[in-house]
Amino acid sequence: MRKYIxxxxxxxxxxxxxxxxxxxxxxxQDPTYYWYSVNAGYGGQNDFINSEVTYLSGxxxxxxxxxxxxxxxxxxxxxxxxNEDQINLSDHTLKSGDQTPPQTKSYRTTN
Amino acid sequence: MRAKTxxxxxxxxxxxxxxxxxxxxxxKLVEHRLFVNVLxxxxxxxxxxxLVSLVIPVIELLTASLLFLPASRKSGFTVSFILMIIFTCxxxxxxxxxxxxxxxxxGVIAKLTWLQHLIFNILFSLLAxxxxxxxxKEQLLFAISRTSRTPV
Numbered sequence: 001m002r003k004y005i006x007x008x009x010x011x012x013x014x015x016x017x018x019x020x021x022x023x024x025x026x027x028x029q030d031p032t033y034y035w036y037s038v039n040a041g042y043g044g045q046n047d048f049i050n051s052e053v054t055y056l057s058g059x060x061x062x063x064x065x066x067x068x069x070x071x072x073x074x075x076x077x078x079x080x081x082x083n084e085d086q087i088n089l090s091d092h093t094l095k096s097g098d099q100t101p102p103q104t105k106s107y108r109t110t111n
Numbered sequence: 112m113r114a115k116t117x118x119x120x121x122x123x124x125x126x127x128x129x130x131x132x133x134x135x136x137x138x139k140l141v142e143h144r145l146f147v148n149v150l151x152x153x154x155x156x157x158x159x160x161x162l163v164s165l166v167i168p169v170i171e172l173l174t175a176s177l178l179f180l181p182a183s184r185k186s187g188f189t190v191s192f193i194l195m196i197i198f199t200c201x202x203x204x205x206x207x208x209x210x211x212x213x214x215x216x217x218g219v220i221a222k223l224t225w226l227q228h229l230i231f232n233i234l235f236s237l238l239a240x241x242x243x244x245x246x247x248k249e250q251l252l253f254a255i256s257r258t259s260r261t262p263v
Contacts, residue, residue, distance in 0.1 A: 003122075004179070004181075006123060007126055007179040009126065011130075013130055021138065057152050058148065060148050064145065064148075066152055
């Protein structure tokens with residue numbers, strides 16, 4: 001039994017840490033978005049149509065979203081996040097009409 | 112006395128690996144959808160994201176089982192060392208070529224930067240190497256002490 005004691009403690013600790021993580025995630029659940037890189041020439045505006053963006057990934061929280069190699073302080077939008085109800089889930093295209101991304105992950109210097 | 116210290120060290124290192132592998136494997140399985148989505152962004156793995164998202168936690172749990180049982184601990188350390196080297200090489204590749212991507216690891220480890228993660232992995236690779244070396248030494252000492260008790 002003594003041979004297993006460290007292993008058992010490690011197992012219990014691992015499971016406890018995980019349940020702590022799950023509880024924490026439940027209480028402060030970050031919203032997830034679908035992330036798109038803004039095509040060249042379209043970084044300056046607030047609304048986008050489908051031809052102005054390219055799907056990257058999702059659903060991901062802003063913390064886990066890709067930056068697309070862009071920074072965080074420059075003026076033009078580089079990677080933006082849309083809500084599930086703003087996109088067609090089957091092919092990840094934006095729904096018709098202008099869509100305003102609720103989140104911006106990264107920015108770049110030029111359009 | 113020295114053998115006792117070595118044994119204790121081996122048990123502590125095995126327990127640390129059990130903790131690491133079980134914790135990260137469960138995190139990956141609990142947040143499976145998120146894990147798959149992050150894997151989809153990673154170069155080399157994006158086409159196999161579904162398969163990899165299941166294979167990695169299963170291998171981690173199997174390795175933890177090997178380390179948990181004293182009889183298979185030596186193989187457990189070998190597999191751990193190989194796994195940590197593979198993970199470390201992959202992280203080095205990400206740092207060199209794709210450093211803007213998020214980490215696909217489980218739990219609090221996902222909060223580390225790529226560089227912190229690289230250092231963490233190198234440390235655990237070294238631990239696995241040391242543990243395996245200590246294990247070998249222990250077995251040798253045990254063999255010598257058994258031989259010395261054999262009547263001449």
